[in-house]
Amino acid sequence: MCGIVGYLGKANAPSVLISGLKRLEYRGYDSAGLAILDGDKVLVSKASGKVANLSERASINWPPELFKRVGTGIAHTRWATHGPPTEVNAHPHLDKTGEIALVHNGIIENYRALRARLEGKGHHFVSETDTEVLSHLIGDCDKGDLFQAVCDALHQVEGTFGIAVISSREPGKIITARRGSPIVIGVGDGEAIIASDASAIVAHTQRVIYLDDDDIATVTADSVDIRDLNNVPVTREIAELGLDASVAEKGGYEHFMMKEIHEQPDALANAIRGRLDLQLGSSVLAGMSASQRELAELSRVVMVGCGTSLHAAMVGEYAFEDLADIHAEVQQAAEFRYRNPIIGNRDFVVAISQSGETADTLAAVKEAQQKGAFVMSLVNVVGSTIARETGRGVYLHAGPEISVASTKAFTCQVSVLLMMALKLGRGRRYSREEGLKLAREIDSIPELVNRVIAKNDLIAEIAENYVKDEHAFFIGRGPMYPVALEGALKLKEISYIHAEGYHAAELKHGPIALLQPGTPVIAVACEGPAKDKTLGNVEECRARGARILGIITEGDTNAEEVMDDFISIPKAHPLVATIPAVVALQIFSYHVARLRGCEIDQPRNLAKSVTVE
Ligand code: M6R
Numbered sequence: 001m002c003g004i005v006g007y008l009g010k011a012n013a014p015s016v017l018i019s020g021l022k023r024l025e026y027r028g029y030d031s032a033g034l035a036i037l038d039g040d041k042v043l044v045s046k047a048s049g050k051v052a053n054l055s056e057r058a059s060i061n062w063p064p065e066l067f068k069r070v071g072t073g074i075a076h077t078r079w080a081t082h083g084p085p086t087e088v089n090a091h092p093h094l095d096k097t098g099e100i101a102l103v104h105n106g107i108i109e110n111y112r113a114l115r116a117r118l119e120g121k122g123h124h125f126v127s128e129t130d131t132e133v134l135s136h137l138i139g140d141c142d143k144g145d146l147f148q149a150v151c152d153a154l155h156q157v158e159g160t161f162g163i164a165v166i167s168s169r170e171p172g173k174i175i176t177a178r179r180g181s182p183i184v185i186g187v188g189d190g191e192a193i194i195a196s197d198a199s200a201i202v203a204h205t206q207r208v209i210y211l212d213d214d215d216i217a218t219v220t221a222d223s224v225d226i227r228d229l230n231n232v233p234v235t236r237e238i239a240e241l242g243l244d245a246s247v248a249e250k251g252g253y254e255h256f257m258m259k260e261i262h263e264q265p266d267a268l269a270n271a272i273r274g275r276l277d278l279q280l281g282s283s284v285l286a287g288m289s290a291s292q293r294e295l296a297e298l299s300r301v302v303m304v305g306c307g308t309s310l311h312a313a314m315v316g317e318y319a320f321e322d323l324a325d326i327h328a329e330v331q332q333a334a335e336f337r338y339r340n341p342i343i344g345n346r347d348f349v350v351a352i353s354q355s356g357e358t359a360d361t362l363a364a365v366k367e368a369q370q371k372g373a374f375v376m377s378l379v380n381v382v383g384s385t386i387a388r389e390t391g392r393g394v395y396l397h398a399g400p401e402i403s404v405a406s407t408k409a410f411t412c413q414v415s416v417l418l419m420m421a422l423k424l425g426r427g428r429r430y431s432r433e434e435g436l437k438l439a440r441e442i443d444s445i446p447e448l449v450n451r452v453i454a455k456n457d458l459i460a461e462i463a464e465n466y467v468k469d470e471h472a473f474f475i476g477r478g479p480m481y482p483v484a485l486e487g488a489l490k491l492k493e494i495s496y497i498h499a500e501g502y503h504a505a506e507l508k509h510g511p512i513a514l515l516q517p518g519t520p521v522i523a524v525a526c527e528g529p530a531k532d533k534t535l536g537n538v539e540e541c542r543a544r545g546a547r548i549l550g551i552i553t554e555g556d557t558n559a560e561e562v563m564d565d566f567i568s569i570p571k572a573h574p575l576v577a578t579i580p581a582v583v584a585l586q587i588f589s590y591h592v593a594r595l596r597g598c599e600i601d602q603p604r605n606l607a608k609s610v611t612v613e
Contacts, residue, residue, distance in 0.1 A: 002104075005024060012070065015067055029050055031080070031085040032053070033054060033090040033091050035075070037072045047087060074165070078090055082128055092135075103164050108131070115133045130159075134157065137156065141153045161179050174194055199402070210236065261587060263398075268408075270398070271416055278436065280426070281422075281431075284423075285423055288394065288423060298346055300327045301326055301348045303316055304368075306610065308486060312352055313417075315578050318478060324424035331364070336364035336367055349364075351379075352417075376390055380398050404608050452580045453583065464595060469520050474523075476525075495592045523537070549567070
């Protein structure tokens with residue numbers, strides 16, 4: 001949510017900043033801006049809308065020489081929280097003197113009180129943002145030492161921040177700090193690049209430093225000095241990113257979403273590789289770092305997450321109960337800490353998040369830790385806040401996910417949850433033979449997904465029949481129920497079709513009133529104990545004239561007969577089949593959205609990682 005880039009070094013700052021912003025645009029894209037130091041002045045350019053607008057604006061407003069000179073600057077792409085996405089609300093914001101510029105991710109919760117106090121001292125604000133208040137506060141604290149001014153200001157702030165600050169009075173440095181919103185510093189050869197995530201850094205260097213909460217760093221082209229907010233030096237290791245710059249490019253696909261759908265066989269292979277024990281019929285997950293005995297003593301698995309990660313957790317719920325015979329439940333992360341959950345030291349809390357930055361999931365982690373639970377994370381982004389906060393977990397190894405609509409993260413999350421359930425199950429009631437059978441099925445997931453991706457053209461043709469609809473219902477039972485929810489989420493977020501997911505049995509308790517002749521119902525009715533019941537619910541919809549698209553198992557002629565259209569997926573264990581089934585729905589949603597001319601990778605009002613509650 002919002003992206004920050006800062007640059008110091010031997011290249012042209014505006015050019016580096018704009019290309020960095022383009023790589024971060026998936027995080028927020030309603031307005032953008034940049035500030036650079038030019039002699040004793042801070043020059044600012046902003047635009048509402050995409051980074052391309054900013055690029056155009058800067059090249060009109062600023063002289064061409066500026067795009068040739070070496071320099072220092074900061075930039076931001078915004079997902080609006082305080083005030084609409086106008087030019088005046090876009091970052092960077094200046095202090096009262098116009099000599100200090102700030103970009104900020106996060107929320108300053110006490111900004112109203114701070115603003116009133118500063119107004120009392122003669123400060124005048126032009127925007128509606130909390131960020132402008134912080135820039136004025138830093139200016140107000142500046143008595144000739146920018147680092148100290150930022151420390152003093154941050155001591156007065158409640159809320160979350162990832163910030164980068166420059167001042168024309170102290171050129172050649174950027175002050176950056178974080179609390180609850182990530183900052184990564186890329187350490188190059190005679191240059192440094194600061195960003196809210198590594199995708200803006202990877203084109204410059206592989207060497208990075210992740211700031212911890214309440215770290216504040218003074219960065220120059222050749223040095224990084226990190227302290228805490230009381231000015232005490234702290235040591236942070238330099239890590240290797242291990243990412244290829246091409247991950248942030250579309251690689252010939254029209255959209256990141258389609259690229260990431262196609263990356264799934266490899267992503268899944270990476271998530272699974274080395275984690276299955278095909279001798280013992282179990283899994284080896286170093287991140288579940290507890291003894292088999294400790295694991296056997298756990299009384300309950302509680303999974304927390306939001307959005308797509310929540311749906312993955314719901315598949316996990318079935319897996320833990322079916323395979324491990326352990327009580328499992330899913331809680332929406334935003335609710336978790338407010339409902340005062342009954343959690344103790346025999347509870348195993350799994351926080352699921354692609355980004356590892358989702359504010360609600362992070363808050364749930366802290367609450368579970370507070371209550372003494374055994375907490376671990378299932379995260380994709382290495383070094384992210386949730387991964388670091390839990391200190392124990394399993395990475396997805398799915399590779400960077402740029403498209404706002406999550407695809408490969410979901411399938412990798414489910415695969416890892418299946419392996420976790422298998423491991424727990426083998427310590428409980430699951431036999432070696434049963435374990436071996438499932439382990440082999442998990443091992444075959446990349447191939448199953450490949451076979452669904454091979455149906456891309458067929459699915460694109462089917463999608464043509466649903467392009468003009470404005471409403472759609474997704475139904476499923478058992479582990480296919482969360483698949484139906486995920487299918488509905490995918491379709492609504494990228495195509496803007498009003499799509500609702502329901503348990504297939506629930507439809508007749510109310511939503512069926514909305515069915516009219518021709519209303520599309522997408523029924524996930526793959527082989528499994530719940531299939532026949534789902535087909536019964538399909539008949540109820542057909543009787544009301546609904547048009548049915550089935551996600552069914554290959555060769556299931558009974559199911560084919562009751563569908564207007566169908567996409568078949570390879571036969572698999574019902575839990576494993578959730579993965580190819582969801583891939584079919586991802587591809588379907590993608591083509592519907594493409595045919596409707598939607599901005600697939602950057603749907604309106606959304607952002608990739610949601611770092612506000
Ligand atoms: O990074 P996270 O997995 O914690 O993100 C959770 C949700 O914000 C995310 O899954 C969101 O629902 C996606 N846009 C779904 O495609």
